[in-house]
Every structure is written in structure tokens, then in C-alpha cells.
Amino acid sequence: MDIALIGIGKIARDAHVPAIAASPDWDLAATVSRQGRVEGVQDYPDLDTLFAQRPDIRVVSLCLPPVPRFAYAVQALSAGRHVMLEKPPGATLAEVHALEALARAHRVSLFATWHSREAAGVAAAKSWLAGRALRSLRVVWKEDVRRWHPGQDWIWEPGGMGVFDPGINALSIVTEILPVPIHVSSAVLEVPENRQTPIAATLEFFHPAGAKVSAVFDWRHEGVQSWTIEAETDAGQMRLTKGGAHLSVDGVEGMDSADPTLDGEYPRLYAKFATLIQRGGSNVDLAPLRLVADAHVLGRRVAAAPFTW
Known part of the structure; x- marks a missing residue:
């Protein structure tokens, strides 16, 4: 086509x-x-x-x-x-x-589309979590905005989402791999004094079975970038790193990808899009965006240092 x-x-x-x-x-x-x-x-x-x-x-x-x-x-x-x-x-x-x-x-x-759901380790992580009792899940998503969005001022304007632009990638994975829905219970949003959207955020979530679920997003992180989701269950620990591209369970290595942000994700999205059209269907899952919207509604805003490129 x-x-x-x-x-x-x-x-x-x-x-x-x-x-x-x-x-x-x-x-x-x-x-x-x-x-x-x-x-x-x-x-x-x-x-x-x-x-x-x-x-x-x-x-x-x-x-x-x-x-x-x-x-x-x-x-x-x-x-x-x-x-x-x-x-x-x-x-x-x-x-x-x-x-x-x-x-x-x-x-x-x-x-x-949610490209991070197509990362190499996500499907296996979802399968592993199914049927296990979750005790805790923690997201740590820290990266350097100057590296990934150089000079893109639109991200700091209303609707630009700020740190939730990458953070929603993590939330797209979490809402895909967890077998039950979660929602935001509290949030703290750090907003630079000269900008409209947050540069960092800390979120806590309600989990139906009482598991402790949290996320930390930060756009000020230099050096090695961190895109990690760690889950502890009644039957072991799971760790997704490199934005979902690498999976390990109880320290045993699983899937890995040479390129943690792009390899395979967009080809899989375009293959799914072709199938949708052929079948005459649509796919519009808003779970990650709902969590971001709720964080903005519930979030306590605190001033952060001015941001300049």
C-alpha cells in the first residue's frame, strides 16, 4: 500500500x-x-x-x-x-x-500507536507476570532532554507533555504487561519556573491487589540513560531495561536488542497497521494517556530551576 x-x-x-x-x-x-x-x-x-x-x-x-x-x-x-x-x-x-x-x-x-510496547522484552514480560501475584513494581525513566529533543520548544508548551513525552512510553509498557488496571493515586510534578510542562515527576498508583506501584521520571539525567521497570512477585523478580528491549528474570538474562529505542518497534507497528486496514479495524488504547491526564489533575506542582537549552 x-x-x-x-x-x-x-x-x-x-x-x-x-x-x-x-x-x-x-x-x-x-x-x-x-x-x-x-x-x-x-x-x-x-x-x-x-x-x-x-x-x-x-x-x-x-x-x-x-x-x-x-x-x-x-x-x-x-x-x-x-x-x-x-x-x-x-x-x-x-x-x-x-x-x-x-x-x-x-x-x-x-x-x-505505542511504540515501546513493541520493544523486544515486553511480550515475554507480560507472559511471565500473568498468573503471578505482584508485590511491587517500580519504574525509573531518566534521560537527557537535550540529547533526545534538542531545541524542540514545543515540548515545554501546553500539550507538549514535558517529561511525560518519554514517561508515557514507560506507562504504555506498564499498562500492557500488568494483568489488571491501575490508576494514579498521587503525583508530584516539578515544573521549571520558565516553562509550562514538567521536567520531572514522581507518581504513585493504586493496584487492585495492594501491590506498591510507583514511577520516577526525570529529564535532567546526564550520562548513561535509564529506562527500567522492575517487578517483584510471589514467584521471583523481573527486570526490563533499555526501554523494554532487555528482559531478565531472577538475574537470568533473556531477550536483548542492539538498539533499545528503535530496533523492531516501528517495523512491528507498521505490520500491525497493515493488518488493521486489511481487517477493517481500529486500535485506540488510551490507558497510558489516561494515567498522564490523571497525574496532571492530581499532581502537586513544585517549582524547579529554569530550563535553558
Whole structure:
């Protein structure tokens, strides 16, 4: 199938373009971007021009930031195109509910993606936790914002999510591997004095069986980056590292991936998207975004030092 990629920024170049190029299901037929380009692929100034000149392209993948993405998604779905959404699927829950209703009305597929769920160790971790009694689960997600989002001021604006931009990746894994739903019981959000979104956050969760579940997110971490989820159960300990790419159980090594952030994740997403379209279905799981929304509602805000690039 021909597909158009909307928004050619860092994540599109690093993950989407290579995944599409390597896929037997897709051909990158067009792009729409104000700045980025993909060599050898026709670029269009906007969706109206793309749809008018290329009515044969029935699928679009949106790699824009959350706030502007909604209008593009509405336009694409209203034009009868299947739509894939980069994470998070929207700036608000209500936006994504509206997109889901629009997709149903136009009988097209909508795919709200969570790339970290496709990391190499996640499926095995989910299988291992099933049937075991959880005692505790702790997320430690610490990275350097200057390394992963250099100069991207939109992440500090309302809707940009701040440290929850990577933090929601961890929450997408947690909500995938736990056999029962959890919800936020308390949160502390550290917000730089000169910014609108948090640079760090600490969350506590309610677990139906009383397990202690917590998460620490920090965007000020230099040196070795830390993306770890540790679980203790009645039948041993499990540890996911490298963003879910590496799994160990009771200290015994399991799956590993050479590239902890991209290897296999986006190819698997695009394969799932092709299957969704072929089956005429959608996949819009909002569990990770609900947890972030609840953290903002319940979170106690404390001032952090001003942030500058």
C-alpha cells in the first residue's frame, strides 16, 4: 500500500522512514512537511494538495507534535483516509475519542500507536507476570532532554507533555504487561519556573491487589540513560531495561536488542497497521494517556530551576 508521511522531524527520519522502507507492506509515496524532506519522495505543501493530486494514497501516518496533529487527523479521516498516530495519540483524551468516532463514521482504520510496547522484552514480560501475584513494581525513566529533543520548544508548551513525552512510553509498557488496571493515586510534578510542562515527576498508583506501584521520571539525567521497570512477585523478580528491549528474570538474562529505542518497534507497528486496514479495524488504547491526564489533575506542582537549552 502507498502511504504518506506527515511531519518529517527527528522521529520520522529515525524510525518511520526506515521502517516503511524495510516493510513488504508499504511504499512511502508522499510526504507533507514544512521543513523536512525525504530524498526521492514527492513532498506536498499541505493535505489538501496531497489529496487533490494523489487520490490513490489512502493511508497517512502522522508524526506531528500532539497539539497540531488533531486538525490533520480530522482532515485525513474526513477525507476517508486510514490514519496512524504517533504517540501520544492526542493532546487530550477528548480529542482522541472524537477521532475514534470520526473513523467509525467514515469506516476507516485509526491506529493509536505505542511504540515501546513493541520493544523486544515486553511480550515475554507480560507472559511471565500473568498468573503471578505482584508485590511491587517500580519504574525509573531518566534521560537527557537535550540529547533526545534538542531545541524542540514545543515540548515545554501546553500539550507538549514535558517529561511525560518519554514517561508515557514507560506507562504504555506498564499498562500492557500488568494483568489488571491501575490508576494514579498521587503525583508530584516539578515544573521549571520558565516553562509550562514538567521536567520531572514522581507518581504513585493504586493496584487492585495492594501491590506498591510507583514511577520516577526525570529529564535532567546526564550520562548513561535509564529506562527500567522492575517487578517483584510471589514467584521471583523481573527486570526490563533499555526501554523494554532487555528482559531478565531472577538475574537470568533473556531477550536483548542492539538498539533499545528503535530496533523492531516501528517495523512491528507498521505490520500491525497493515493488518488493521486489511481487517477493517481500529486500535485506540488510551490507558497510558489516561494515567498522564490523571497525574496532571492530581499532581502537586513544585517549582524547579529554569530550563535553558
